[in-house]
Amino acid sequence: MKYLNSETYRENVKTAVGHIIGFNVFFNKSVLILGASGLIGSFITDCFIYANENIGARITIYAVSRNIAQLKERFGDMHTSCLNFIESDVTVLNSTRSFDYIIHAASYGHPRAFREMPVEVLLSNVMGTQKALEIAKLNTDCRMLYVSSGEAQEEVDHLSVRACYPMGKKAAETLCISHYKEYDTSVIIARPCHTFGANVMESDNRATAQFIASAVKGRNIAMYSAGEQVRTFSYVADTASGLLTALAAGQNGTVYGVSSGESCSVREFADKCASAGKCRVEMHLPSGTEKAETSPIADQIVGNDALKKLGWQPAFSIDRGIEETFRIMKEMERV
Numbered sequence: 001m002k003y004l005n006s007e008t009y010r011e012n013v014k015t016a017v018g019h020i021i022g023f024n025v026f027f028n029k030s031v032l033i034l035g036a037s038g039l040i041g042s043f044i045t046d047c048f049i050y051a052n053e054n055i056g057a058r059i060t061i062y063a064v065s066r067n068i069a070q071l072k073e074r075f076g077d078m079h080t081s082c083l084n085f086i087e088s089d090v091t092v093l094n095s096t097r098s099f100d101y102i103i104h105a106a107s108y109g110h111p112r113a114f115r116e117m118p119v120e121v122l123l124s125n126v127m128g129t130q131k132a133l134e135i136a137k138l139n140t141d142c143r144m145l146y147v148s149s150g151e152a153q154e155e156v157d158h159l160s161v162r163a164c165y166p167m168g169k170k171a172a173e174t175l176c177i178s179h180y181k182e183y184d185t186s187v188i189i190a191r192p193c194h195t196f197g198a199n200v201m202e203s204d205n206r207a208t209a210q211f212i213a214s215a216v217k218g219r220n221i222a223m224y225s226a227g228e229q230v231r232t233f234s235y236v237a238d239t240a241s242g243l244l245t246a247l248a249a250g251q252n253g254t255v256y257g258v259s260s261g262e263s264c265s266v267r268e269f270a271d272k273c274a275s276a277g278k279c280r281v282e283m284h285l286p287s288g289t290e291k292a293e294t295s296p297i298a299d300q301i302v303g304n305d306a307l308k309k310l311g312w313q314p315a316f317s318i319d320r321g322i323e324e325t326f327r328i329m330k331e332m333e334r335v
Contacts (some may be wrong), residue, residue: 002076003199004046006331012316012324013043013050016237020047021311022248027057034090034132035106036063036069039200041300043240044103045075052082062086064093064106070201090128095135101247102144104132104333109149109165110204111295112242118164125168126175133179136187143186145247146176150193150232150257150302151295162296173255188242190249193302194261196321197236198328208233211270212322215277216329224286227267230299234260235321238314242304245312248263259302260314260321269318276322 003009016025031048035041041063051057061083065071068087075083086095106128108114108121127197129146136144137254151166158167179185197207234242242258250256264272270281304314316324 001074001332003042003328003332004049006328008324008327009198010050012237012328013046014054015315016043016241017047019238019241019245019313019315020248021245023051023244025248025252026051026059026101026102026152028059029100030048030061031101031103032059032068032095032135033102034064034093034102034128035147037065037067037074037201038105038109039197039204039236040195040239041103041105042074042199043197045289047240049069049075049083049242058082060084061160062099063213064088064090064099072299077299082243087260090131091123093128093131093135095161095324098108099135099142102132102136102142103147103243103247104129104144105147107147110209111205112205114162114165118161122164122168125172129175130171133175133185133187136185136214137179137183138142141186143188143247144176145188145190145243146172148173148189148191148255150259150300151297152191153302154297154300156296160296163308176187177253180298186252188246188252189255190246190258191255191302192239192243193234193257195234195236195239196325198325198332199236207266208269211273212325212329215273215279216326218277218279221270221274221281222284223267223270224284225266227265227270229266229295229297230301231266232259232261232263232300232302233269233321234258234314234319235318235324237324238316238321241315242307242312245307245310249310254305254306257303259304260316260318261304262318263301272319272322276326
């Protein structure tokens with residue numbers, strides 16, 4: 001599904017590109033994007049495609065996914081000199097190509113995966129990051145961005161299965177810093193907050209994705225908890241511009257929080273989606289599965305002070321991000 005066919009989505013990409021500090025460093029360079037079919041990775045890929053088509057950036061993109069069919073469905077069944085597809089799991093990725101930049105955004109980031117395949121979730125972060133760092137090490141002057149998570153800053157019980165995600169992210173961050181200190185690898189770590197947008201994969205069962213999917217169709221939103229947990233939320237366009245600012249202008253070995261700076265409770269986010277979709281929020285008793293998939297983290301606030309010091313500013317509020325998401329999803333239904 002080529003989201004760039006949506007006029008609203010293209011405008012959002014244009015806005016994101018305009019907010020990236022130092023974006024011209026990517027011109028005439030090659031970029032390896034791991035997790036290119038995911039929410040964040042696909043928007044970043046679209047930023048580069050848009051720049052090639054509209055401002056002559058001539059960025060060579062290598063988009064990686066476990067399933068090449070997902071890449072073809074997402075970006076179109078074609079290869080060009082500037083857009084190349086690679087089918088590989090990040091844990092076994094090998095490449096002899098030369099890259100100027102590597103963006104590791106590949107991860108199982110939804111609760112169902114944490115419950116059903118915690119081993120794969122953990123390994124995709126640790127082993128996948130090691131593979132990416134090995135490739136960066138082989139390329140002189142290559143710079144890598146590791147897309148971590150706001151969950152990495154929280155204290156969790158490492159003996160719980162749900163810890164596969166935050167502990168994997170923590171270990172991968174340590175691995176990045178270790179490569180930086182031992183091998184002088186140029187690497188940046190970024191911790192995005194809870195990100196939402198129209199281009200989310202159908203398999204993603206995160207609460208925000210489910211709220212939006214229901215509300216955009218006019219169905220009442222089902223909640224299985226009181227939704228008292230407070231989260232920092234960010235529209236995907238801001239997350240992408242923040243991440244690329246960190247990669248382009250950030251300092252090696254530094255961690256950058258990526259967020260709009262706005263926080264609200266999960267229930268408040270659901271209410272915003274319900275208001276936009278003209279539906280209601282309905283409370284339900286959680287099943288054992290829903291309880292197992294619930295995050296134990298009460299409040300998760302991700303700041304953006306370090307990014308702002310680079311000159312970056314967000315462009316979308318939570319409310320506007322939800323409005324844009326709804327508009328894009330409606331437009332894509334007509335494409």
